[in-house]
Amino acid sequence: MSSEMIEGVGTVTIVGVADDHPTPPSPSIWGDWGEMDPAARDIGLERWIIEVSDGIQTDVVGDLSAHAVWYGPTASSRAISIGISLVDEFRGRRIGGVAQRLLAELLHDRGIVRVEASTDVENLSEQRALERAGFVHEGTLRLAQGRRDGLHDLQVWSHVRVPPE
Numbered sequence: 057m058s059s060e061m062i063e064g065v066g067t068v069t070i071v072g073v074a075d076d077h078p079t080p081p082s083p084s085i086w087g088d089w090g091e092m093d094p095a096a097r098d099i100g101l102e103r104w105i106i107e108v109s110d111g112i113q114t115d116v117v118g119d120l121s122a123h124a125v126w127y128g129p130t131a132s133s134r135a136i137s138i139g140i141s142l143v144d145e146f147r148g149r150r151i152g153g154v155a156q157r158l159l160a161e162l163l164h165d166r167g168i169v170r171v172e173a174s175t176d177v178e179n180l181s182e183q184r185a186l187e188r189a190g191f192v193h194e195g196t197l198r199l200a201q202g203r204r205d206g207l208h209d210l211q212v213w214s215h216v217r218v219p220p221e
């Protein structure tokens with residue numbers, strides 16, 4: 057479990073949950089998939105929920121996921137790609153950047169060097185949140201994501217922790 061306080065908002069905590077844990081409702085145009093491919097279920101998702109507590113009340117405000125991306129057959133070629141969605145009423149309070157930074161640090165602590173996030177080239181909110189989380193914009197993945205309304209270009213961002221020599 058990792059936490060960080062945001063002044064005026066509360067303490068943001070990410071809590072690991074089982075694969076089939078209920079997802080807090082957080083619809084957005086960026087997650088309007090249309091028909092999903094059953095093969096995508098084998099991706100091996102790990103999940104966390106995001107909680108915010110003001111000391112009296114704790115709200116579940118969103119969720120995070122992570123899956124492996126291999127760039128070669130060696131342990132050091134295994135990156136982790138993360139995703140996030142916040143419940144509508146909790147967006148715009150800087151929770152997204154903090155939660156993604158907490159998850160990147162948690163994954164680095166496990167030995168993962170490269171944490172990635174991809175987002176639609178038009179999703180300015182997530183781009184801003186990733187920047188706040190310390191991710192670096194690397195480039196564009198052309199026509200990488202199909203949603204109900206067609207194919208979309210994605211930006212790819214990374215958060216790296218170089219291992220000690």
Ligand SMILES: CC(C)(COP(=O)(O)OP(=O)(O)OC[C@H]1O[C@@H](n2cnc3c(N)ncnc32)[C@H](O)[C@@H]1OP(=O)(O)O)[C@@H](O)C(=O)NCCC(=O)NCCS
Pocket residue numbers: 082084086139140141142143144146147148149150151152153174175176179180181182183184185188
């Ligand atoms: C993208 C997301 C994770 C960002 O987290 P967040 O906590 O809302 O991020 P921030 O509070 O740092 O806001 C980032 C930017 O979002 C925009 N924003 C502000 N209020 C917003 C709201 N209510 N809804 C959406 N975006 C908002 C602003 O441009 C803001 O930048 P600014 O503070 O410089 O003006 C969150 O808005 C979300 O879950 N959105 C819907 C799902 C989604 O896009 N997931 C990512 C898919 S790759």
